[in-house]
Amino acid sequence: MKKFYITTPIYYINAAPHIGHAYSTVSADILARYHRMRGDKTFFLTGTDEHGEKNLIIAEKEKINPQEYADKVSLLFKDAWQKLNISNDNFIRTTDEKHILAVQKALQYLYDKGYIYKGEHSGLYCSGCEQYKTEKDLVNGLCPDHKIKPTMVSEESYMFKLSEFSGQIKEAIEKDELLILPRSKKKEILSFLKNGLKDISFSRKIDWGIKLPWDNSQVAYVWPDAFLNYLTGLGWDGTAGKTPEMWPADVHLMSKDILRVHATIWPAMLLALKLPLPKKLFIHGFFLVDGQKMSKSIGNVIAPNDLMNRYGVDATRFLLASATPFGHDGDIGIEKFDEKYNADLANGLGNLISRSFSLYEQMKKAGIELQKTGGEAENYKGHVFSHISIENAWKSYGDSLNDLKIDRSLALLFGSDSENRGLGVVNFLDNYITSTKPWELIKEKDEKVGKIMYNILERIRHGAWMIYPFMPEIAEIILDSLGFDLKKELKSNFQDREKWGILSEKAKIKKPKILFPRINS
Numbered sequence: 427m428k429k430f431y432i433t434t435p436i437y438y439i440n441a442a443p444h445i446g447h448a449y450s451t452v453s454a455d456i457l458a459r460y461h462r463m464r465g466d467k468t469f470f471l472t473g474t475d476e477h478g479e480k481n482l483i484i485a486e487k488e489k490i491n492p493q494e495y496a497d498k499v500s501l502l503f504k505d506a507w508q509k510l511n512i513s514n515d516n517f518i519r520t521t522d523e524k525h526i527l528a529v530q531k532a533l534q535y536l537y538d539k540g541y542i543y544k545g546e547h548s549g550l551y552c553s554g555c556e557q558y559k560t561e562k563d564l565v566n567g568l569c570p571d572h573k574i575k576p577t578m579v580s581e582e583s584y585m586f587k588l589s590e591f592s593g594q595i596k597e598a599i600e601k602d603e604l605l606i607l608p609r610s611k612k613k614e615i616l617s618f619l620k621n622g623l624k625d626i627s628f629s630r631k632i633d634w635g636i637k638l639p640w641d642n643s644q645v646a647y648v649w650p651d652a653f654l655n656y657l658t659g660l661g662w663d664g665t666a667g668k669t670p671e672m673w674p675a676d677v678h679l680m681s682k683d684i685l686r687v688h689a690t691i692w693p694a695m696l697l698a699l700k701l702p703l704p705k706k707l708f709i710h711g712f713f714l715v716d717g718q719k720m721s722k723s724i725g726n727v728i729a730p731n732d733l734m735n736r737y738g739v740d741a742t743r744f745l746l747a748s749a750t751p752f753g754h755d756g757d758i759g760i761e762k763f764d765e766k767y768n769a770d771l772a773n774g775l776g777n778l779i780s781r782s783f784s785l786y787e788q789m790k791k792a793g794i795e796l797q798k799t800g801g802e803a804e805n806y807k808g809h810v811f812s813h814i815s816i817e818n819a820w821k822s823y824g825d826s827l828n829d830l831k832i833d834r835s836l837a838l839l840f841g842s843d844s845e846n847r848g849l850g851v852v853n854f855l856d857n858y859i860t861s862t863k864p865w866e867l868i869k870e871k872d873e874k875v876g877k878i879m880y881n882i883l884e885r886i887r888h889g890a891w892m893i894y895p896f897m898p899e900i901a902e903i904i905l906d907s908l909g910f911d912l913k914k915e916l917k918s919n920f921q922d923r924e925k926w927g928i929l930s931e932k933a934k935i936k937k938p939k940i941l942f943p944r945i946n947s
């Protein structure tokens with residue numbers, strides 16, 4: 427059995443979740459559900475990053491204890507993910523007692539081995555990024571991501587020997603042992619690594635964080651604390667060289683704001699702790715609003731609830747997943763979401779389902795039964811409807827998701843491929859129905875319509891499974907209408923359900939409710 431371990435970043439709790447976070451989390455959920463559906467042993471981790479200076483500043487402003495503040499905002503993330511039907515196996519918080527103990531144990535090991543040493547550190551600190559910045563990183567003196575002026579911090583600090591690992595990290599990235607996708611991001615990191623890495627400060631003299639076990643006057647810098655979540659979320663207790671069963675991560679999903687730290691500090695820590703490197707960092711694009719990154723500090727955010735209230739849970743998942751080509755930035759906005767919702771869901775998938783099941787009902791009323799086909803020989807515009815093309819469709823779909831091309835797998839499903847290749851459920855079947863005109867055959871009481879309807883409904887069954895990772899509840903409703911219990915089916919062998927001809931001629935088929943009511947903007 428293959429294993430698949432996927433993570434999202436653990437999110438800062440300086441504000442409530444927005445749809446940028448939801449984009450990462452839904453994308454990871456789609457990949458996790460896909461791997462589970464295909465029988466891989468899967469673990470999906472998300473959570474909240476609760477230490478760091480900015481949370482302390484907010485808690486002080488709100489005059490509440492930082493832990494109380496953390497509890498309050500962490501819950502907003504947990505709730506949002508529950509509403510979005512996210513199937514994470516664990517929700518890690520960096521204020522969890524077990525996480526704290528493991529981080530202390532790991533840092534003590536690094537200190538004992540001489541990877542952490544006492545020094546003096548000064549630099550420009552952006553509390554938005556929780557990172558030191560160089561003058562070169564700034565635009566007009568401001569952090570380009572947070573639009574705030576970093577403050578000069580100068581304090582006694584414990585330093586981490588990052589410089590010692592430059593060569594090893596560079597080699598791992600060059601050889602794709604630590605694969606960075608898209609390729610352009612790998613190039614960017616390699617060019618950054620050209621000049622080698624400098625040691626970095628690993629502690630802060632602030633009153634909120636994990637205390638260093640050998641010096642209680644300092645707390646761990648928020649990044650090493652946060653990175654270790656990827657291990658403690660699997661139950662790791664901080665012991666160097668002890669690899670948890672699901673480690674290494676198959677995919678760390680994130681956006682470009684945190685790539686550099688993930689491609690430098692994190693692998694260095696793992697090397698020092700004698701643990702394998704993650705296999706892949708996948709960098710998806712930013713959601714932009716009017717060309718600007720959507721972010722809490724800029725104040726141009728859309729909340730997940732805004733979308734869920736307007737479109738429902740599954741449509742929100744679909745709209746997020748298809749908003750931009752995976753790996754590229756993209757402008758988003760309610761108008762665009764409305765348009766896509768109406769085109770692909772209300773008029774597309776929703777209409778196809780309603781039309782197909784109505785035709786089925788009319789056929790039954792006319793006393794005609796479904797007739798199983800081999801999926802074969804219905805020539806239409808050069809496309810042969812055969813079970814081979816179903817196999818191919820599953821193959822292309824699987825290849826796209828294995829390559830993390832989430833938007834491409836959706837294009838296959840929604841048939842926006844200009845040649846209608848693959849299953850292309852919606853366009854393909856729309857065209858099939860229009861060209862075979864089942865309503866005329868029903869009127870003429872032509873038994874042939876039983877085969878045509880089988881071809882339609884069996885394809886809808888395959889489509890529903892392919893849609894499942896994206897829209898699990900919609901998939902469940904469609905499969906239920908065809909007489910299948912999705913939850914039960916998920917426990918059975920996936921290879922069987924990917925074959926042609928699983929829909930029974932005698933299935934109890936009923937028309938589902940309207941799946942996607944049209945939105946009038």
Ligand code: ME8
Pocket residue numbers: 434435436437438439445446447449450475652653679680681682683684711712713714719720721
């Ligand atoms: O960086 N578009 O947390 P964070 C797309 N705690 N994705 C976006 C986005 C946008 N406009 N805005 C945020 C941190 N994201 C650290 C991580 S991990 C060990 C510690 C997503 O709350 C995207 O995944 O700032 C980005 O990388 C992440 O949220 C940053 O979340």
